[in-house]
Amino acid sequence: MALVSDYLKHTLQFRFEAGTSRGVLTEKDSYIVRIYDNENPSVMGLGECGPLRGLSLDDRPDFEQQLNELCQYFSKLDLQLFSWNVPIVLNQLIGQKLPSILFGFETAMLDYLSGGQRIIADNDFVRGTRSLPINGLVWMGDPPFMQRQIEEKLAAGYTTLKLKIGAIDFEQELDLLASIRERFSPDQITIRVDANGAFGPDEAMDKLTRLSAFQLHSIEQPIRAGDPDMMAELCQQSPVPIALDEELIGHMEYVDKFRLLKKIQPQFVVLKPTLIGGLRHADEWIELANRLNIGWWITSALESNIGLNAIAQYTAKYRYLLPQGLGTGQLYHNNFDSPLRTENGQIRYEPGGAWELKSIMRNGE
Secondary structure, three states, X not given: OOEEXXXXXXXXXXXXXXXEOOEEEEEEEEEEEEEEEOOEEEEEEEEEEOOOOOOOXXXXXXXXXXXXXXXXXXXXXXXXXXXXXXXXXXXHHHOOOOHHHHHHHHHXXXXXXXXXXXXXXXXXXXXXOOXXXXXXXXXXXOHHHHHHHHHHHHHOOOOEEEEEOOOOOHHHHHHHHHHHHHHOOXXXXXEEEEOOOEOOOOOHHHHHHHHHHHOOOXXXXXXXXXXXXXXXXXXXXXXXXXXXXXXXXXXXXXXXXXXXXXXXXXXXXXXXXXXXXXXXXXXXHHHHHHHOOOEEEEEOOOOOHHHHHHHHHHHOOOOOOOOEEOOHHHOEOOOOOOOEEEEOOEEEEOOOOOXXXXXXXXXXX
């Protein structure tokens, strides 16, 4: 038996122009890693490498070349290498400068070892007896577009809303938050906002103070990553709890993670496996956050249903969860059909539900 690894590029097409403070998204490239035995290609593990432009550590011109070379290198390895510990072995083989590739290979290998059934973790979520709470994401746009999304999320049963802010006029964003609070108390609807680093350091505290009038659960990344002193000051003084997101990117060593959290002391961290190097690194962030009494939740990063499925199954190994950020599966015209379902502010896995993967499975299987 000889394992083979290769990949296929898949460009996901958004259903609408998805606005963030970094610009408007209409499509996103993902690379589906495939691992299989060349004598039995029907058993195939799949993983997704999806670096985000302008954000991922491995958003680099030679990304596809690096991925191709790693696939070729991986195909020469002995499967027994991975009988010890898949994430640690891959971390040693791939290194720490390609976090989305680490995530893709890690989940593809775990899928392969479980029989190529898209099962990353055999737990009650996969068995269909547990669903996970998620937030309803409201993308940036003009006020009518954002208001329409808010109404859609409320009608769909979400009790936690997350609004992207920082791209339109701040006063209009405050008006949108006020419109929610006029109708729903914090006990009825939880509101999170995500600034994606849009606030300048000199204006951040004033904006945080004004946002606090709406009794928000938290704000993600109010200022750009890379200024830990300023972020630590904001976390200490802000009337709105702060969650680190982009700030975590690039901190791959355990000690470095600890130093960052100890210095900044945020109220929350937001973990995106594609951006932080996969499930092993997510485990480290969670262990440190728990030790330092920092809250956390896990968020997808615009993956297709292949990546979202792996992240959701991984998340389900934890109990007593805050609403997670796992609702991106309906963003695209050309996503892969999967057993994942979202309803009433929850994501669940439907056992026996069909995957539609003919375009990436070998010989159409």
